[in-house]
Amino acid sequence: MKEADLVTEAHVRPVKARRDLGARASQAIGFLLVLVVLAWLGVNLVRAPDNFGRVLLIGVSQGALYALVALGYTLVYGILELINFAHGDVFMLGGMITATLVAQVFALGENPALGSLIAALLVSLAAAIVGCAVLNAAIERIAYKPLRSAPRLAPLITAIGVSFILENVAIIWKGTRPVSVPVSDFSAGNGRKIFSIGQVVYTSDRLFVILITVPVLIGLIWLVKFTRQGKAMRATAQDKDAAAMMGIDVDRTISVTFLVAGALAGAGGVIFAFYSTEISFGTGFTLGLFAFTAAVLGGIGNLPGAVLGALLIGLIQNFNEGLSWYAPGSKWTESLVFAILILILVFRPQGLLGERTPEGA
């Protein structure tokens, strides 16, 4: 017995030491990286404070949009441990619904009057939120539910399949060329001045994004934290069998989760359509990957983490594209975002706010 202990001790020690060294080295590298980025931001701030402020505001708006989509990934992952690759495409269809309503029902031209713009926005929100919520819940029922007890890989591949189907639906509906939405007070770079601090102007396009995302986020927090439905969602996410034993209808709870995720994606689609004025069948893929990266960065399954991750990705993207002193520029954005994804998966797989619990949650 004693001898066996000694043998394992001798065996374990050098391995452990090596691992400590590795961990310390990677920590040091991470720390250095953060330091370099902060220094770079600092120099940019000092050299061109106005530009820095402007880019910061754009980054926050874009991050808020990513947050809506990232939350959908994280909600669904939290409850089913499924990466719903079709989520970005549900978001894209929300944008397509908006484009259709704005062009065909409201027939808005360039720079429409504020009244008709707001009417079109509200109707689009209602239609896209309901439409995407129902679509997302239907996808779960048809494509994922029958695979609930299948190996993990099966629903994952199905999700990729659903993603292709939705993109093809968009192609049949709208064609392969980007669909445009008329430029308005809500479009990036075309907003009216709301107020300004020094040379930094706060414009209506940014305000529009925040005015939609903030109430939606507050509503989500309220739902998850304080309602009976939210309790059921949290319990189901932690242990499905135990949740059923508490009297929770697990299937219904999963459906509601997909409804909520779909609604968030729908709201995101509306914002995107008005804000960027151009949307195509492939939009959901790229933006979905950014949002997914944001969810992983914050800690997948963690709701505040998804918002934090999304804001960071929005800021990183815009600092990269908009700062004047040694910014890599927009052609590097995707590489940068995926480099971040890889770095997190290697150095902190549980994400910024995620925790490594013994249950593997």
Place this chain on the structure above:
Amino acid sequence: MANEAVLQVEGIHTFYGTIEVLKGISLEVRHQEIVTLIGSNGAGKTTTLRSINGLNHPRHGSIRFAGKNITHEPPHDIVRMGISQSPEGRKLFPRMSVLENLEMGAFQRRDRSELKNDLDRVYSLFPRLSERKRQRAGTLSGGEQQMVAIGRALMAHPMLLLLDEPSMGLAPIFVERVFETIVEINQQGTTILLVEQNAMMALEVASRGYVLETGTVALADDAKALLRNEQVRKTYLGETD
């Protein structure tokens, strides 16, 4: 009333995929009884409970509870009808506090006003839980987790309480305490179906018992008779002659 069957399980066959795990189990639990289900590892005790609470519906046979056929009811409806369970391995919600876990036990209840009383009852059965109500369930010791699991099942205010190995992994002193509590809960009016590895203690508190062997009922008798049964003594009470 006293001899009325609350739960009647008749010839159930339950499968995992194509593997038949229960091969025709019949048992009965009467009003205000403690009935125990014993048997070696893999005999099908947990599967029997999962058949009753709706998590694994039997393919053949029937389960009646309080006069209703519940064989194919979904688990959440079965909870509402009055069956709750403290499952094998506790299955707490690890990221919720002790209090939140207990509240989850009362999820399907409409009579919110009664909740305070039931919470007090759980705290008086397990004073330790009241000291730790803000602590995350995942960070509790094994014994404390077991208390939460039992307390959570009680919060449903069940007519029938299913307990799956409540003494598993506990120190002897805690095992004593858990069995005392089971008797106490029963005396407060709850009918109990108790699955146990600790056959001796289970048979001491139960009025009747069933011995399961590879998916069938090998023996069914009064608990006292089973305690005297030669075969039971050899196999489950670890006696050598």
